[in-house]
Amino acid sequence: MTDNRYDDIIHLPHHVSQNHPQMPLRDRAAQFAPFAALTGYEAAVGETARLTAERRELDAQEAAELNRRLTDLAARLKDRPEVTVEYFVPDERKAGGAYVSVTGVVRNISIAERLLVMEDGTAIPMEDVDSVMF
Secondary structure: OOOOOOOOOOOOOOOOOOOOOOOOHHHHHHOOOOOOOOOOHHHHHHHHHOOOEOOOOOOHHHHHHHHHHHHHHHHOHHHOOEEEEEEEEEOOOOOOEEEEEEEEEEEEEEOOOOEEEEOOOOEEEHHHEEEEEO
16 A cells, blocks of 8 residues: 555655755754764873873983983083983973973983983983983
8 A cells, every 4th residue: 555645745856945055064964963062071080190200210220320311411511422311291281291202313301401412413401311321
């Protein structure tokens, strides 16, 4: 049994308005895109979940060893030795930070500014240096 309720309109041409331009398909598809009711929520959750490390305090023996290595590095600076420096970078948004390692040639050690300057321009504050390896 067939339903004949729409037989009078089923084969009529699609109506196109003379007053309003047709909406582009891209804009029509946007109507059905997922709705983000909580704008920025994902970013906030990601920021909260991002882990930071606490700054490690060197004990007296570790501090003496680091000082010895920095003194040795300063003496060998003209030989341009390649070193790996691990240092602490404070986080700009929350407490703590991250330990970063950089390997390269030290260009300069500035005692006055308390900076270790690498060949690539990276400036590392001496108080943030955790270890130096030749």
